[in-house]
Amino acid sequence: MRGSVRALVVACAVLAVLVSSACAFPVDGRAVAGPEVTAGIDPSFIRGTDGGEEDRLAAATLRDLEGFWGQALPALPGGTPFRPLAGYYSVDPGAGRPSAATGVPCLRNPQEVQGTAFYCPSADIIAWDRGELLPQLRRDFGDAAVVVVLSHEFGHAVQGRLDRTGALQNAPTILLEAQADCYAGVFLRKVRDGALPDLRTGAAGIDGAMGALIGFRDPVGTSPRNADAHGNAFDRVSSFQDGFDGEPAVCAAMGREREFTQQSFRSQADESAGGNLGLQPLIDAMVPDLDRWFGEEVRRRGGQWTPPGTERDQATCPGTDGAVQGPVAWCAPDGGGPSAVHIDAAGRLPTDHAQIGDYATGTLLASRYGTAALAALNRPTTGAEGGRAALCLAGAYSAAVGTGGSSFALSPGDLDEGVTLLLREDTPSRGTDGVAAAGTGYERIRVFRAGVTGGPDACLRGV
Incomplete structure (x- = not known):
């Protein structure tokens, strides 16, 4: 109600060189965990990997994403044969500065990726924190949370491949994030349906993925016009469900007419009261x-x-x-x-x-x-x-x-x-x-x- 707000606290890291999501998420209350998704596959194609369970799960996710979008992208309006990303980077910020061989594009030092995952459009790469983020996702929400985070970031890569005219360059950030959530929903539906080679999950896993999205919501009161706005919990799960219940074309068709429920506080009293x-x-x-x-x-x-x-x-x-x-x-x-x-x-x-x-x-x-x-x-x-x-x-x-x-x-x-x-x-x-x-x-x-x-x-x- 007016003046009645209690947030699941979200602290978003702002990387000046990025235009996509990168959020750490200490969460109040009970987590919604899902079952195991996959045992994973060989992650040797991931740069900086330690070969552990988190990166094996990431590797399975990324390979299935490549296969899925390799088939789905050409059929979309403006679609062309899928061009693989330039690379994937696993980073442990606690291990110190990476060597020249494993340096991550778009980052000045490994601490910038702590608690985050992101897609960097200028380098066409996805990077993530395997030391803190992926273990916390698995612990709090189950393996499907890792899948939804990486598939969201992959969705930003899909946006760039479809936006041949540059129409999305000036789109509101909240719309770009909603579209990426929608693409993640499409992919998780394929995972749930057993339609991919490496990943499997059930209904509880999908609930866990949605729990992670709720954890990644914007701080309460963030304006939808904020340059870093990703959406509130209701908007994010709505976009995810639109994709899960639809097809990639539903997500690709999202435009500026999409309505969002996220709003800023309407009065100082409402904000200062904690709500x-x-x-x-x-x-x-x-x-x-x-x-x-x-x-x-x-x-x-x-x-x-x-x-x-x-x-x-x-x-x-x-x-x-x-x-x-x-x-x-x-x-x-x-x-x-x-x-x-x-x-x-x-x-x-x-x-x-x-x-x-x-x-x-x-x-x-x-x-x-x-x-x-x-x-x-x-x-x-x-x-x-x-x-x-x-x-x-x-x-x-x-x-x-x-x-x-x-x-x-x-x-x-x-x-x-x-x-x-x-x-x-x-x-x-x-x-x-x-x-x-x-x-x-x-x-x-x-x-x-x-x-x-x-x-x-x-x-x-x-x-």
Whole structure:
């Protein structure tokens, strides 16, 4: 909400000679790890390699990238036969200055690559920190995180090979980064589908790759017009999913008309407050607006809306075995009384609220009000169908906050907090019987995004 921001901290290293991503990412909260992707292949073609596991994984990734883009690039508008990159460089910044034989183009000294990976267009090379970055990616998010980072950097090389007219030279950085995220999504889909010689992963690996993208997001409040802007978490996972669910041509067609949700702070007070509302202040601020928006949507469709009560107690409903909906539950009327949203503030909700940010709680509240709206419209509230529609409606509400009769707006980091929660937990996607709409963070974020982009009509048509 306005003034309610808690970032996954990202510190981006700015290399003056580069125009691509290079970010270190200390991350708050729980990581989302994926399984092993591959045992790797011989990395001897990588300059400066130590032959270890990280570079074997990088080697498998780069070889599969070369093979994939060797087939895909010529078929794209403006595409030509794929020209291999000039080189790949593995650097251990802790090992001191490299010798002349292993010197890395675009770097003055090895410390400049610490915690980063980058593509240097002037030399047409990709370099990475194998001493810190790759081990941390594998430890925190699984092997697929290494794949997504390198495939993103490879995406910048693809951009240069397609941009024969120089049209991208003056494009906003955030657009170039979104396109590279999209190309990474296309490639990870091939990995997931087992369509490449060396790499394999499952759904958990894809969630791990998305966790890494969230970790690489811009610091909250970064202007989308910033020369180094890479995108917030919502924008980055959106671009990745557009590629994962599409084809290379979808990414290549990205233009200046693409809309981004990233925004800078609108007031000094919002920025200086750190943005995070406490649990009870958030509830006090959101509940009237939830009643307003969902009531309007129900009445617009011919339904009758009675605002649910709000109870701070165990998030359980009569006839259910425990808190099957999670820490926030919507319960149907019992004994002639009104329906109610029950909020368990004694469990893990306060922890997620503090670690992720206040719109983690906001996403849960919005999804339960979505359930109340489904009930008012005589729509299913149970099973995957009910959970999916409720989560989608939470996305639709999130897009509408700050418009119409809303008395407040989302702060710059709030959508990021929502997708971070969705990557980790299925509670916002559960029906009233506890059945989750999706077993992966990828699918939960996809459903939420469908509401953000398509509005409530898309949710009620089915997503």
